[in-house]
Structures are given as structure tokens and as C-alpha cells.
Amino acid sequence: MKNILFFGGGNIAQALISGLLLNGMSNKNIFFVDRNPLNQKKLNNLKVKSLKKSNSDIDIVILSVKPKDAIQAYKEILNNYKNPKIVSLVAGIKSSTYIKLDNKSEFMRAMPNTASKYGQGITALYNSSFKKSNFKKVSSIFSKLGTVIEVDNDSKIDTFTGVIGSGPAYFFQTLKSFEKKLMRLCNQDEKIVREIIANLMKGVGSSIEKDGDLDNLIKAVASKKGTTEAGLKSLKSNNLNQIFEKGLNAAIKRSKEISNEF
Ligand SMILES: NC(=O)c1ccc[n+]([C@@H]2O[C@H](COP(=O)([O-])OP(=O)(O)OC[C@H]3O[C@@H](n4cnc5c(N)ncnc54)[C@H](OP(=O)(O)O)[C@@H]3O)[C@@H](O)[C@H]2O)c1
Structure with a gap:
């Protein structure tokens, strides 16, 4: 698959395009359709091409517009491309909603996150009707x-x-x-604070990658009657984990609700 068209060129499309360019993909193989002048400008800065008319050399179309615009954009793709291969990044809207509008194109869903920009993304894929070989690609x-x-x-x-x-x-x-505490500690020096927070997160990431078990990692930091133990005790007594889980459940619920709105 050589040529990719991003239909919708906002936050997530820009993250994926930057990641692909970083990985060595040529900007000659990346195209976009977007109506928003600000996003057009950002994409022009990435040196990828705006597509005004349909182009028969496009191999896959990545649908990357907000859920409210998705069905209209999907219809535009169907009008401009014969039996396209469409990868939808759109939250909520189920495959069946698209497929019932057209069952000749190949369709799948992908849910990436913005860290794709640095090659550190996590993407879930669901194959609705792609041929196996194309899905692999x-x-x-x-x-x-x-x-x-x-x-x-x-x-x-x-x-x-x-x-x-x-x-x-x-x-x-x-x-x-953390930022609030560190700004005071570092005399409001934003640059240093950012660097400290970034290193904290990188260190957390490396520890998980290399040592794995989260309980053991906590034990390695928290000594008896020490500062970490005091902090953790307070977080636990305030039900940090339950609060966090509630947040995750609220987001999952919203994703399912969006699916019923279309
Ligand atoms: N952002 C994330 O982290 C993330 C992660 C995973 C999945 N997603 C999914 O990806 C999709 C896009 O999210 P986003 O945050 O990138 O949205 P966004 O920043 O709003 O980008 C969407 C872009 O598409 C343009 N657009 C919409 N309909 C169009 C049409 N018919 N023709 C040409 N351009 C059109 C929009 O223009 P206007 O601004 O004029 O409307 C906007 O520039 C969403 O469905 C979201 O669920 C996002």
C-alpha cells in the first residue's frame, strides 16, 4: 500500500502523518482532504499534499473527522472513489452503520492515540470487511x-x-x-519543570518495560514509614484507584453512547 489519503487532517491525522514521516515514509505518498484553513496550514508545513480531486492512485483512505461529520465524509469518499479501502479512526460509530450504506468497499476501524507522533502510539484494530492480506498491510x-x-x-x-x-x-x-509543586520548587522555570516531568514519565515507562510487575515497582520505591508510604496511604484512603476506574468507565460509557447517536 503506497498512497494514503487522510480524509480530515486535524489532531490525530497530524499525529499519524508526523509519525509516518518520522519513520521514513515519503511525503509524496501522503495526501489529505481538509476544509479547515488552520489545519491545512499545519499540513502544508508537514509538506504533504492537499487533494482537491479524487485520485485513482490512492490505496487507503483514513477517515479522520469528528463523529458528527463522519457519515457525510464517508459518503463523499464513496462518491469519489470506486470500492475504496476505508480505515475509520472515528470514535463510537460502529462498522455496521457504514457498511449498511455500502457493502462493496473494504472497511475497518483503528483507534490510535496521539503518541503515534513519536512512534510510541498504541492502536487497536478491528477488521470489519477488509481482505485478510489488506488488513495485514x-x-x-x-x-x-x-x-x-x-x-x-x-x-x-x-x-x-x-x-x-x-x-x-x-x-x-x-x-x-506535579507541575504545580515543581513550579514553586524551580522558581517558576517552565522549561526545567517540563524536563523533570518528561523524565519522570520516561523513567516510569522504562521501569515498567524492564521490570514489569507494578506491585514490585511500588515496593521498590516505598520504604517502611517513609515518604512514599505516607503519600500512597493518603492516595489509597481517598480511593484514588476507584476514582480513576470511575473516570475510565465514564469514558467507555460515552464512547458507547456516541455509537447510539448515529
Ligand atoms: N484526537 C485524538 O487523540 C483521537 C484519537 C483517536 C481517535 N480520534 C478520532 O479521530 C477523529 C478526528 O479527531 P481529531 O481530534 O483529529 O478531530 P479534528 O482535530 O477536529 O480534525 C478533523 C478535521 O476534519 C475536517 N473535516 C471534517 N469534515 C470534513 C469534510 N467533509 N471535508 C473536509 N474536511 C473535513 C475538520 O474541519 P473543521 O474543523 O472545519 O470541522 C477538521 O479540520 C474523531 O472521530 C476522533 O474520535 C481522535
Whole structure:
């Protein structure tokens, strides 16, 4: 699969395009359709081409518009491309909603996250009607952007959306408490604070990757009657884990609700 068209060129399309370029894909093979002048400008800066008319050399179309725009955009793709291979990144809307509008195209869903921009993404794939060989090719494109998992039904994409698609934002929100303390500690030097927080997260990532078990990792930091133990005790007595789980469940529920709105 040589040429990719992003139909919708906003946040997630830009993250994927940046990741693909970082991985060595040529900008000559990446195209976009987008109506928003600000996003057009950002994509022009990435040196990928805007497509005004349909192009028969397009191998896959990545549907990357908001759920409210998805059906209209899907119809536009069907009008412009014969039997297209469409990968939908759209949260919520089930495969059957698209397939009942047209059963000649190949269709699948992908749910990436924005860390794909750095090759550190996590993407769930669900194959609705792609030929096996084509699905494999799409899977290998996403694997250039990080970890790929395959799920075996549409509703697992909803769960994944709430947990991983939205995942980076939960950590950004949590890190705001660290930022507040560190800004004071570092005399309001934003650059240093960012570097410290980034290293903290990189260290956490490497520890998990190398040592695995989360309980053992906690034990290695928390000594008896020490500071970590005091902090953890307070977080536990305030039900941090239950609060977090409630948040994840709210996001999963919203993903399923969106699916019923279309
Ligand atoms: N952002 C994430 O982290 C993330 C992660 C996983 C999946 N997703 C999914 O990816 C999709 C896109 O999210 P996003 O955050 O990238 O949205 P976004 O930033 O709003 O980008 C969508 C872009 O598509 C344009 N557009 C919409 N309909 C169009 C049409 N018919 N013709 C041409 N351009 C059109 C929009 O223009 P206007 O601004 O003028 O509407 C906008 O520039 C969503 O369905 C979301 O569920 C997002």
C-alpha cells in the first residue's frame, strides 16, 4: 500500500502523518482532504499534499473527522472513489452503520492515540470487511507508529477508546498536580519543570518495560514509614484507584453512547 489519503487532517491525522514521516515514509505518498484553513496550514508545513480531486492512485483512505461529520465524509469518499479501502479512526460509530450504506468497499476501524507522533502510539484494530492480506498491510503501517493490538469486535474498540485513545489526557491531567509543586520548587522555570516531568514519565515507562510487575515497582520505591508510604496511604484512603476506574468507565460509557447517536 503506497498512497494514503487522510480524509480530515486535524489532531490525530497530524499525529499519524508526523509519525509516518518520522519513520521514513515519503511525503509524496501522503495526501489529505481538509476544509479547515488552520489545519491545512499545519499540513502544508508537514509538506504533504492537499487533494482537491479524487485520485485513482490512492490505496487507503483514513477517515479522520469528528463523529458528527463522519457519515457525510464517508459518503463523499464513496462518491469519489470506486470500492475504496476505508480505515475509520472515528470514535463510537460502529462498522455496521457504514457498511449498511455500502457493502462493496473494504472497511475497518483503528483507534490510535496521539503518541503515534513519536512512534510510541498504541492502536487497536478491528477488521470489519477488509481482505485478510489488506488488513495485514494496514496493520504493518500502524505498527510503524508503536504497538498494535487486534480486537475481535466493535465494542472492544469502545473500551479501548475510553482507556487508551483518551489515555494520554488522563496522565496530563494527573501531572498538573506535579507541575504545580515543581513550579514553586524551580522558581517558576517552565522549561526545567517540563524536563523533570518528561523524565519522570520516561523513567516510569522504562521501569515498567524492564521490570514489569507494578506491585514490585511500588515496593521498590516505598520504604517502611517513609515518604512514599505516607503519600500512597493518603492516595489509597481517598480511593484514588476507584476514582480513576470511575473516570475510565465514564469514558467507555460515552464512547458507547456516541455509537447510539448515529
Ligand atoms: N484526537 C485524538 O487523540 C483521537 C484519537 C483517536 C481517535 N480520534 C478520532 O479521530 C477523529 C478526528 O479527531 P481529531 O481530534 O483529529 O478531530 P479534528 O482535530 O477536529 O480534525 C478533523 C478535521 O476534519 C475536517 N473535516 C471534517 N469534515 C470534513 C469534510 N467533509 N471535508 C473536509 N474536511 C473535513 C475538520 O474541519 P473543521 O474543523 O472545519 O470541522 C477538521 O479540520 C474523531 O472521530 C476522533 O474520535 C481522535
